[in-house]
Amino acid sequence: MAAQKSYKSMVCPFCSLHCDDLIIETSDNNIRLTQGNPECGKKISRHNINSQSRTSATINKKKTGLTEALKKVKKIIEKKSEVLILNHGTDLSGLRSLLTFASKYHCIIDHITSKFLFQNIGIVQRTGYIATSLMETKNRADTIIIFGNNILKKNPRLLDRILIPDASLCVNPKKKNIILVGSFDKNTINSISRKSNAINVRIKLDNIPDFLKIINNNKSETLRFITKQSLVKINSIIKKSKYLVSTWTASDFSNTKNPEDIISSISKFIVDLNITSRAACMPISGPLADSTSAQALTWLTGFPSRIKYSNNSFKHNRTAYNSEKLIENKQVDTVIHVSNLSENELIMNKNIYNIVLGHPNSKLNIEPDIFIPIGIPGLDHEGIMFRTDNVVSVALKSVRKLKLPSTQTIFNKLI
Numbered sequence: 001m002a003a004q005k006s007y008k009s010m011v012c013p014f015c016s017l018h019c020d021d022l023i024i025e026t027s028d029n030n031i032r033l034t035q036g037n038p039e040c041g042k043k044i045s046r047h048n049i050n051s052q053s054r055t056s057a058t059i060n061k062k063k064t065g066l067t068e069a070l071k072k073v074k075k076i077i078e079k080k081s082e083v084l085i086l087n088h089g090t091d092l093s094g095l096r097s098l099l100t101f102a103s104k105y106h107c108i109i110d111h112i113t114s115k116f117l118f119q120n121i122g123i124v125q126r127t128g129y130i131a132t133s134l135m136e137t138k139n140r141a142d143t144i145i146i147f148g149n150n151i152l153k154k155n156p157r158l159l160d161r162i163l164i165p166d167a168s169l170c171v172n173p174k175k176k177n178i179i180l181v182g183s184f185d186k187n188t189i190n191s192i193s194r195k196s197n198a199i200n201v202r203i204k205l206d207n208i209p210d211f212l213k214i215i216n217n218n219k220s221e222t223l224r225f226i227t228k229q230s231l232v233k234i235n236s237i238i239k240k241s242k243y244l245v246s247t248w249t250a251s252d253f254s255n256t257k258n259p260e261d262i263i264s265s266i267s268k269f270i271v272d273l274n275i276t277s278r279a280a281c282m283p284i285s286g287p288l289a290d291s292t293s294a295q296a297l298t299w300l301t302g303f304p305s306r307i308k309y310s311n312n313s314f315k316h317n318r319t320a321y322n323s324e325k326l327i328e329n330k331q332v333d334t335v336i337h338v339s340n341l342s343e344n345e346l347i348m349n350k351n352i353y354n355i356v357l358g359h360p361n362s363k364l365n366i367e368p369d370i371f372i373p374i375g376i377p378g379l380d381h382e383g384i385m386f387r388t389d390n391v392v393s394v395a396l397k398s399v400r401k402l403k404l405p406s407t408q409t410i411f412n413k414l415i
C-alpha cells in the first residue's frame, strides 16, 4: 500500500484567493483535499496524474528527452524572427526567468487574460478607483454587492472566507446585506440567506450601468427590469450602510455589449458613495496567476503586460502586442505557451510554430511542435504567487515528488 502523507496549511494555487489553510493527503503522488469545500476538492484533484497525462517531452508527437527538446527549442528560437511568449499562468520565479529569456531573444510577452486586466486598469487610468483588500472586506464591510453570475463558482470559498465568514472583527454576519446582481441560482441564494440578508437583483448584466445610475440618484422610479419595491429596499440598505464593497470578476462581463462601461459604472457608483459614506471596489482577478503576472511585470518592466524587448528595454503597446491579434494576423512566427496552473485547453494556431511548456494534463486543440511538461507551483515545487488584492504574496510548498521541472528551470536552461 502506498504511503500516505498529510499536509496542513497548504497554500492553494488554483484561484486568486490563495487560501492557506488546506488540509490535504497525498498517496502515490495523488492529492486529495481531506476536508473543506468540495468544489475546491474537485479543482485540486484535476491536477492528479492519470493515464492520459504527459510527463515526457515530445517533438512532433514523438517522445524525447528533456535535453533534446531544449536543444530543438533553442534552434527554433534562434532562427525565428518574432517570438511571442503567451503566459497562461505561472509563478513569480517563472516570470522572472521568462523575462530574462525574453530580453535575450527580443520576445513579446502577453498574458492570456490581459484584456480583463486592461479593462480594470483602464478605469484606474481614466477616472481613478477606490479599492479595498480581502481582509478589509472580511472585517469591515456591512453591505456587499456581487456583480456577475460566475464569480462564486470561480472562487468557491469567497463567500465563506471573505464575504460572510463566521467570524469577523467588526460585523455580525447575520447583519450583513449581500446584494446579488445577475442571475444567481436558488441554492446559492438560499445558502447566503441562511447566514445573512440576501437580495437577488435578477437583471441582465448589460443593465448594470442603468441600475446603478438610479440607485445612486436615490430615485424610486421603476425600471423595466426591477420592481419599485426592490428598488426602495436596496436604496434603504445602501443609505444605512457604513462600509459597502462591490465585487466582480471582469471575465463575467465578457459576453456583455460593453464590459468597460459596466466596470466604469461600478467604479463611479463607489466614488459617489464616498461623498457621504464609505465604500470600495474589490475586483477578483482570474485563476491563471493574473495578479502575479501583472505585479511581477510591473515592478520589473514598468508595464503589466503586452510588452516587447527592443533597444535594451521593454516597451509596452496595448494594441501592437495584443497576443490575440498577433496570432490572428500571423504577425508572430513562434508562440511559446507557458501554462502550469491549469489543464484547460490551450488553443494553438496551426500556421505558427507552437512550443508548449505545459501542465502535464494540458488539453491541446492540435499537437504542438514541441511539448515540455512542467511542474505545478504549490504541488511539484515551491513558489510565490500574489493574492487577488495584490497586498499579500503567498509562499507555495512542494507536496509531491513527480520531478517535473519548473518554468524557471526550463527558461534558465534556454538562456
Ligand code: SF4
Residues within 6 Å of the ligand: 012, 013, 014, 015, 016, 017, 018, 019, 022, 037, 039, 040, 043, 155, 156, 157, 158
Ligand atoms: S477558494 Fe480557490 S484558493 Fe481557496 S481552496 Fe478553493 S480553489 Fe483553492
